[in-house]
Amino acid sequence: MITERVKMEVIGLEIPLISGNEDYTLAELISKYPLKDKDIIVIAETVVSKSEKNVILKDTIKPSNEAIELSKKLGKEPEVVQVILDESNETVRLGPNFIVTETKHGFVCANSGVDESNTSKGIKPLPKNPDKSANEIRKGIEEITGKNVGVIINDSMGRPFRKGSCGVAIGVSGVCGLWDRKGEKDLFGRELKTTEVGIADELAATASVVMGQSNEGIPLVIIRNAPVPFNDGTGKELIRKKEEDVFR
Amino acid sequence: MITERVKMEVIGLEIPLISGNEDYTLAELISKYPLKDKDIIVIAETVVSKSEKNVILKDTIKPSNEAIELSKKLGKEPEVVQVILDESNETVRLGPNFIVTETKHGFVCANSGVDESNTSKGIKPLPKNPDKSANEIRKGIEEITGKNVGVIINDSMGRPFRKGSCGVAIGVSGVCGLWDRKGEKDLFGRELKTTEVGIADELAATASVVMGQSNEGIPLVIIRNAPVPFNDGTGKELIRKKEEDVFR
The missing domain is CATH 3.30.1330.100 (CofE-like)
Structure with a gap:
């Protein structure tokens, strides 16, 4: 059966x-x-x-004015926001503490898939x-x-x-x-x-x-x-x- | 290793x-x-x-005017469209040959999850x-x-x-x-x-x-x-x- x-x-x-x-x-x-x-x-x-x-050391990143402004809104470090912007084609949704982008690959996801966890130092894009x-x-x-x-x-x-x-x-x-x-x-x-x-x-x-x-x-x-x-x-x-x- | x-x-x-x-x-x-x-x-x-x-026989369904109108747009049978509408809270997106609804359960999906396949007769909601x-x-x-x-x-x-x-x-x-x-x-x-x-x-x-x-x-x-x-x-x-x- x-x-x-x-x-x-x-x-x-x-x-x-x-x-x-x-x-x-x-x-x-x-x-x-x-x-x-x-x-x-x-x-x-x-x-x-x-x-x-493919890990970017924080002290090598120079955040733009856009990244600095956005970092206040998102509650993230300006360096992290700069990498998120660098990895994106466009912002799809932006909220008080999140950003959804289309990445250069075409993925629509939070933070351009940029990751700070499971990395001992630096910022890790996809x-x-x-x-x-x-x-x-x-x-x-x-x-x-x-x-x-x-x-x-x-x-x-x-x-x-x-x-x-x-x-x-x-x-x-x-x-x-x-x-x-x-x-x-x-x-x-x-x-x-x-x-x-x-x-x-x-x-x-x-x-x-x-x-x-x-x-x-x-x-x-x-x-x-x-x-x-x-x-x-x-x-x-x-x-x-x-x-x-x-x-x- | x-x-x-x-x-x-x-x-x-x-x-x-x-x-x-x-x-x-x-x-x-x-x-x-x-x-x-x-x-x-x-x-x-x-x-x-x-x-x-939970299978509805087609000849027991009386399609509304709304279902009949929509069925022309969707290229589906009016009876199927009636069940899709009955199963939904609201239409989320409507296109030339698709309808995405929020179902009564709260799922957002095509056709309210209503299925005509793998059923020998009748229309099968979730x-x-x-x-x-x-x-x-x-x-x-x-x-x-x-x-x-x-x-x-x-x-x-x-x-x-x-x-x-x-x-x-x-x-x-x-x-x-x-x-x-x-x-x-x-x-x-x-x-x-x-x-x-x-x-x-x-x-x-x-x-x-x-x-x-x-x-x-x-x-x-x-x-x-x-x-x-x-x-x-x-x-x-x-x-x-x-x-x-x-x-x-």
């Missing part, structure tokens, strides 16, 4: 703190785990940014090109291990209508980002209601359950046996352009 | 098609699976609605009170099996800013909905950037990866060994009220 059809595993891994000064790459580090073909490797964006030395980072890590792993894997770089973002942050995929390689299921049929042979699935975001959220947000120290997750397409997906394909968004 | 810290399992289960005419309850059906304490049971909302006979449904299923399972479990009823919803639908939790019982991590510290002892986590939505998305959206026939998922709080969470606590939402 009840039949097991899929068994997916989600394995949370502790790794050393990454500073960017390691004598190994992330691909080399991840390859130390006994990977299998079609494993999906989810990495917290903070680890990727740090490994790419990785410059998360799809490229994911691709490099995937290729590195495949070279070392000979395994075909997917790589997702995830972050936690808030969203309209619902409370709480959720894991989303900002960089993707080797696995589907946006899954177009148009033309597929439901159990009664009718066309599907939902034809596009944000599958890499669902995988990113899956990893977030295990990563936690706090001092868990689990920034690396392997998702094994996921029933999803392995193709040339990207994180970019998950971004809804402003012109196509009725909520912008 | 790499240490396994968590191993979560996500088990997709096939069950018989549910019509609401079964001589067993969902709790009785689910209890046939060898459950463990702290398993989280995720059930697709469509199964819950059908088991509650469960009337998903938290109550989740609670009843959880209590039923605990009575039969003696196991303490969490129950989440999930659906797929689109979202602003990003393409593709994602699984979200519309009903929750026995497990955390919105996880408040205020005051917790990161690896460097700093307060967390993200203090509220939509953990039940992340669990709902996890289950969606395994459920699929199509004719997979896997509407029931067990998440085992999830590192999350088991408490009196609800789906309601994930809803951001209109007054608190800068995107409404």
